Amino acid sequence: AREGLGPGAVALRGWALALVPALLSAVDQVAEAAPFRHMVTPGGFEMSVAMTNCGAAGWVTDRHGYRYAADDPMTGRPWPAMPGVLRDLAQAAAEEAGYPGFHPDACLVNRYEPGARLTLHQDRDERDRGHPIVSVSLGLSATFQFGGLKRTDPVRRIPLAHGDVVVWGGPSRLFHHGILPLKDGAHPLLGARRLNLTLRRAL
Numbered sequence: 001a002r003e004g005l006g007p008g009a010v011a012l013r014g015w016a017l018a019l020v021p022a023l024l025s026a027v028d029q030v031a032e033a034a035p036f037r038h039m040v041t042p043g044g045f046e047m048s049v050a051m052t053n054c055g056a057a058g059w060v061t062d063r064h065g066y067r068y069a070a071d072d073p074m075t076g077r078p079w080p081a082m083p084g085v086l087r088d089l090a091q092a093a094a095e096e097a098g099y100p101g102f103h104p105d106a107c108l109v110n111r112y113e114p115g116a117r118l119t120l121h122q123d124r125d126e127r128d129r130g131h132p133i134v135s136v137s138l139g140l141s142a143t144f145q146f147g148g149l150k151r152t153d154p155v156r157r158i159p160l161a162h163g164d165v166v167v168w169g170g171p172s173r174l175f176h177h178g179i180l181p182l183k184d185g186a187h188p189l190l191g192a193r194r195l196n197l198t199l200r201r202a203l
């Protein structure tokens with residue numbers, strides 16, 4: 001069932017549930033080669049969300065800024081290849097949402113523990129922001145904040161639960177968004193954790 005969240009943004013609730021075991025083993029495999037780490041923002045703050053990447057390009061931040069890089073700065077090696085289950089899920093979800101021909105080359109994996117948050121921001125580091133972004137939520141539910149083009153636009157709160165897939169395209173692609181501090185809890189599969197995968201066309 002498609003649920004419109006905003007202009008060009010479509011939620012596919014529970015769409016990834018049947019793939020959860022395959023997705024979790026894909027994330028484990030990625031994290032074995034490229035461990036989760038807390039990156040530093042250009043302003044010098046350590047992010048509360050732990051991150052890793054797979055695919056031809058990975059999103060990184062350090063004192064120099066935000067960018068996509070072919071190599072993991074922690075290991076000096078290329079990011080692990082994008083597992084087929086992630087690529088195929090993203091392509092199928094994008095098509096279901098009305099964006100055929102989506103071929104992601106970057107997957108950012110965000111890991112939240114209780115208290116971790118992502119402040120309101122725009123995603124503008126991708127070369128062609130005409131491509132959608134596909135997000136997959138796993139583990140504890142989070143409260144997603146969804147604003148508008150301007151930082152001061154009103155913000156709605158939308159729950160994102162285990163297995164939810166959301167495709168963010170069209171005007172929504174540039175809307176401000178964030179994640180409120182994760183509440184404590186215990187998910188049957190992931191414990192006190194939330195994982196979010198964002199699949200993108202970065203290059």
Ligand code: MD3
Binds near residue numbers: 173196
């Ligand atoms: C709306 N991640 O990685 S996923 C991010 O749950 C990010 O970890 C959040 O924001 C998370 O940049 C939110 C949903 C999401 C992802 C990208 C978007 C919503 C978006 C890009 C544009 C608009």
Ligand code: FE
Binds near residue numbers: 121123177
């Ligand atoms: Fe974002």
